[in-house]
Amino acid sequence: MVDELLVQHVLAGRLSAYDITAELLPRAPLVRFGLVDIKPSRPRPFAALEVDPVILSRLRGEPPELGAACAPRPADRDLDALEASPGAIAAAIDAVARAARPARIAVRGRTGAGRRTLLAALADHAGRALGVIDATLLPRDADRFVDALRVALRRAQLAGLVPVVHRLDAAIFDHRSGSDVARDVLAAHPGPVAILAPPGAPPPLPLGHTAIDLPPLTETERLAVWQRALDDTHHWLRDSAGVAARYRIGPGVIHRAVAAAAAAATAATTATRDPAAPCDDRIDAFLRQARDLRLGDHARRVDRLATWADLVLPPDIMDSLRELIGRVRHRRTVFEDWGMSRAMATSRGLTALFQGQPGTGKTLVAGVIARELGLDLYQVDLSKVMSKWIGETERNLATIFDAAEDGQAILLFDEADALFAKRTEVRSSNDRYANLxxxxxxxxxxxxxxxxxxxxxxxxxxxxxxxxxLSFQLSFPFPDEDTRAELWRAHLPRELPRAGELTFDALARKYQLSGGYIRNACLRAAFLAAQEETPLHQRHLERAVALEFAELGKLSTAGSIA
Ligand SMILES: Nc1ncnc2c1ncn2[C@@H]1O[C@H](COP(=O)(O)OP(=O)(O)OP(=O)(O)O)[C@@H](O)[C@H]1O
Ligand SMILES: [Mg+2]
Structure with missing residues (x-):
């Protein structure tokens, strides 16, 4: 064990005890940069001195031990080969040149925007590589997290890397976000440090830091990236313009998708391999899989979507639905080509509220819209999204909204009241967080x-x-008598064997049921008939309705149920 006294003895004659003490002061570089750690268990000059293992491995000529959360990341392309919106790279170079020393940099942008690639190229420009620290791999106890982050930053620096912390927002603590917990450590770190942050978020860095924003690529820019990535791998897309338009993703994801499609093409058996085949399907499959993975258990892809033909709705609602679909189809024309997004500060998204009693077709229509537009429908599971942990609900929502913005997906918030309900007067701290x-x-x-x-x-x-x-609000009416008759008819397929004429008009007149209950009654009646081994008879339908009412605790079949 080495302590200060021992050092004084060994170096006696060459350095005075005073000089050695001065070198070990908290502000002296040896201590400040963490080359030497003074263990506080005993008073000086008896306190143990410890040299960081990174220094030892350097002296031994071994690769540095960075710890599990930190991985070195060399640049994979030069600054001038980066794909980003014109001006974004020049602005970044300029910002870094003007940054205070030590540089503290936040790169903001969406997942897959190429934040890491940009930082790696910038660091490479300065002759360094990155040490990427994943905050979600550090301990989940706030105190241990802080210590581990401090060590990880120091190790990366001593190994000659520029530390970059990412996923701070995904590191969750009881009462504070990872960004909050990391703030002081980041401020105290004596060398250059960078973090990756979502767009618009105030980064947890001290005042005077450098913020670099990576805007999303435009459709034309995306097309160029797809083209280059495809050319590099000698693959092609039947509809590259369509793919560029559909997926609003960054260069990182585009390159990954093309690489995966290329790998899948190579892995195909010789019988099915066709080198000249386009890879549209593989790209779609990869991007859908990536989206499913990202949404995890917060949202579930609905895989049976209804068609226009399944809908029984009054003409005015049908018209509104056509208008809604048109809004999506002609977004680009109206907002970009016709300049409407410049003329008015409006979000380009489409948010619709469907209100109506249970079983009136709201969820069904969401499916029809998705099918019409050729998009995937994701039903958000609010019970999994809403969390009692502060900040976690927001983080879950951020993931969901981000994924939906990447394109090809519609989010469905069923029973949205749970999330979008009126703000409450703040009575308890819970109310405050709900309002947040x-x-x-x-x-x-x-x-x-x-x-x-x-x-x-x-x-x-x-x-x-x-x-x-909201861009759209639609009220689903309770079905009137004619619509109800139509609903009865629509829910009994032609193949179903019938005994005699079924009088749907009578059912519609007698029972005020919404589509949902009519569907249930039809299914029930079919099973009753199957059990009796007879074709479906009017009495099966009547009996099924009575059972539906009874199940809801209603003694009489008069009155409406929805
Ligand atoms: N307008 C309609 N046209 C055709 N079928 C309908 C209609 N409304 C309801 N149905 C039938 O009822 C079933 C349930 O409807 P859906 O789930 O869309 O109701 P909802 O309005 O979302 O109800 P809830 O408020 O309970 O979620 C549908 O799958 C369909 O079979
Ligand atoms: Mg519903």
Whole structure:
């Protein structure tokens, strides 16, 4: 064991005891940069001195031990070969040149925007590589997290790397976010440090830091990236313009998708391999898989979507639906080509609220819209999204909204009241946090560029501030008699064997049921008939209705159920 006294003895004659003490002061470089750690267990000059293992491995000529959370990341392309919006790279170079020393840099942008690639190229320009620290791999106890982060930053620096911390927002603590917990450590780190942050978020760095924003690529820029990535791997797309338009993703994801499609093509058996075949399907499959993975258990892809033909709705609602679909189809023309997004500060996203009693077709219509537009429908599971942990609900929502903005997906918030309900007067700290969630949602909806459908049974419970931000509101009426007859007819397929004429008009007149219950009754009646081994008879339908009413605790079949 080495202590200060021993050092004084060994170096006696060459350095005075005073000089050695001065070198070991907290502000002296040896200590400040963490080359030597003074263990506080005993008073000086008896305190143990420890040299960081990175220094030892350097002296031994071994690769440095960086720890599990930190991985070196060399640049994979030069600054001038980076794919980003014109001007973004020049602005970044300029910002870094003017940064205070030590440089503290936040690169903001969406997942897959190429934040790491940009930083790696910038570091490479200065003759360094990155040491990427994943905050989610550090301990989840706030105190241990802080210590581990400090060590990781120091090790990366001593190994000659520029530390970059990412996923701070995904590191969750009881009462604070990872960004909050890391703030002081980042400020105290004596060398250059960078973090990756989502767009618009204030980074947890001290005042005077350098913020670099990586804007999303435009459609034309994306097309160019796809083209280059495909050329590099000698693959091609049947509809590259369509793919560029559909997926609003960054260069990183584009390159990964092309690489995966290329790998899949190579792995195909010789029998199925066709070198000249386009890889559209493989790209779509990869991007859908990546989206499913990202949404994890917060949202589930609905895989049976209804068609126009399945809908029984009054003509005015059908017209509104066509208008809604048109809004998505002609977004680019109206907002970009016709300059409407410049003329008015409006979000380019589409958010619709469907209100109506249970079983009136709200969820069904969401599916029809997705099918019409050729998009995937994701039903958000609010019970998994809403968390008692502070900040986690927002983070889950951020993931969901981000994924939906990447394109090809519609978000469905069924029973949206749970999330979009009126803000409450703050009575307890819980109310305050609930209101924070609402505030986050309001701000996120303002910037939302994807498609989301909210459904509710009672429009009145939705916060008016949300309603103002919605691009579309549609009320689903309770079906009238004619519509009900049509619903009965629509729910019994032609193949179903029938005994005699079924009088749907009578059913419609007698029972005030919404589509959902008519569907249930039809299914039930079919099973009753199957059990009796007879074709479906009017009495099966009547009996099924009676059972539906009874199940709801209603003694009489008069009155409406929805
Ligand atoms: N307008 C309709 N046209 C055709 N079928 C309908 C209609 N409305 C309801 N149905 C039938 O009822 C079923 C349930 O409807 P859906 O789930 O869309 O109701 P909802 O309005 O979302 O109800 P909830 O508020 O309970 O979620 C549908 O799958 C369909 O079979
Ligand atoms: Mg529904």
């Amino acid at each position: 969630e609402v505030n986050y949602l309001l701000q996120r909806l303002d910037a939302f560029e994807g498609i989301a459908i909210l459904t509710t049974n009672s429009g009145g419970s939705i916060d008016p501030a949300f309603k103002r931000r």
